Amino acid sequence: MLSDLTEIEQEVNSFSVTNASELESFRIMFISRNGRITKLFDELKNISKEEKPAVGKKLNDIKKLAEGKYNSLKEKLADSSAVKETMDLTLPPAEFSVGREHLISQTLQQMVKIFREIGFKVTDGPELEEEFYNFDALNTPYYHPSRDMQDTYYIQNNVDKDKKYVLRTHTSPVQIRTMLNNKPPLRIISPGKVFRNETVTYKNYFMFHQLEGLYVDKNVSMRDLKGVLSYFFKKFYGENTKIRFIPSFFPFTEPSGQVDITCFICSGKGCKTCKETGWLEVGGCGMVDPNVFKAVDIDPEEFTGFAFGMGLERITMMKYGIKDIRILYQNDIRFLDQF
Numbered sequence: 001m002l003s004d005l006t007e008i009e010q011e012v013n014s015f016s017v018t019n020a021s022e023l024e025s026f027r028i029m030f031i032s033r034n035g036r037i038t039k040l041f042d043e044l045k046n047i048s049k050e051e052k053p054a055v056g057k058k059l060n061d062i063k064k065l066a067e068g069k070y071n072s073l074k075e076k077l078a079d080s081s082a083v084k085e086t087m088d089l090t091l092p093p094a095e096f097s098v099g100r101e102h103l104i105s106q107t108l109q110q111m112v113k114i115f116r117e118i119g120f121k122v123t124d125g126p127e128l129e130e131e132f133y134n135f136d137a138l139n140t141p142y143y144h145p146s147r148d149m150q151d152t153y154y155i156q157n158n159v160d161k162d163k164k165y166v167l168r169t170h171t172s173p174v175q176i177r178t179m180l181n182n183k184p185p186l187r188i189i190s191p192g193k194v195f196r197n198e199t200v201t202y203k204n205y206f207m208f209h210q211l212e213g214l215y216v217d218k219n220v221s222m223r224d225l226k227g228v229l230s231y232f233f234k235k236f237y238g239e240n241t242k243i244r245f246i247p248s249f250f251p252f253t254e255p256s257g258q259v260d261i262t263c264f265i266c267s268g269k270g271c272k273t274c275k276e277t278g279w280l281e282v283g284g285c286g287m288v289d290p291n292v293f294k295a296v297d298i299d300p301e302e303f304t305g306f307a308f309g310m311g312l313e314r315i316t317m318m319k320y321g322i323k324d325i326r327i328l329y330q331n332d333i334r335f336l337d338q339f
């Protein structure tokens with residue numbers, strides 16, 4: 001019997017297993033209830049007393065050997081099949097969501113595109129602005145009552161005592177920077193953030209966006225202003241859109257106007273959106289005040305110009321029927337994903 005055992009031992013050692021079904025054959029052949037090793041235990045009773053201890057020990061050793069081999073192979077196979085599953089290169093990739101431009105950025109891009117097509121160049125200015133550019137040079141000295149129209153964030157400045165800083169309340173200071181650094185003819189737009197110390201409500205926010213326009217050349221007239229704005233709003237809201245000017249006041253323009261467009265919901269017939277008037281206010285405009293030209297060293301006898309400013313949030317909210325400005329800045333994906 002000892003020689004039988006040596007043979008089985010060799011077979012256990014040399015049995016090669018590469019997958020789960022071969023492992024199962026190994027188990028059935030050697031260690032299952034009817035396996036060869038289990039069967040040999042039954043035969044122990046037929047062995048002489050003298051031989052029994054040696055044979056019994058050898059049989060036990062082989063049983064341990066076979067069980068050990070079985071368990072470690074089982075573990076190995078489980079590990080390698082787990083690795084195989086995560087490496088299945090034929091699986092489709094997991095879905096992931098891609099971000100998109102914010103609604104206000106989309107409006108900004110559309111506006112810039114339209115103005116670029118008719119020769120306006122995009123310029124930029126700082127959001128932390130000197131009081132001089134935001135107010136004084138725009139014909140708005142400190143005692144001017146119109147400063148009250150804009151609730152300003154004044155910024156404490158301990159570094160440069162000669163200068164006073166504000167968060168710009170409008171994009172109009174870019175006009176001044178442009179005219180100081182460039183000679184006419186000038187045709188620019190300047191979109192960007194502006195800040196006002198407003199109580200936050202459904203229609204006011206402490207930060208919003210404006211787009212400023214400026215055109216300076218010889219013989220620029222109000223007719224040009226109306227033509228440019230009319231062109232823009234037709235492109236932006238549709239060919240049937242008309243515009244009108246209503247007298248208004250801004251320190252940096254004379255005369256000044258409020259720009260209205262025909263309501264694009266009811267085409268001017270009167271509805272809820274336009275409060276039954278048929279018109280919607282979309283911005284301010286006017287002819288550049290001679291005092292502004294003097295502040296930037298341009299001769300008002302030689303040059304004239306027009307300027308305008310529009311609020312991007314207002315224009316966007318009207319276009320999509322958005323009722324509350326705050327929702328634009330809450331970063332709620334359910335809202336943002338719609339555009």
Ligand code: DAH
Nearest residue numbers: 170253284285286307308309
């Ligand atoms: N800066 C003005 C505001 O924020 C808007 C504006 C009005 C800009 C008339 C202009 C303009 O350039 O000519 O209310």
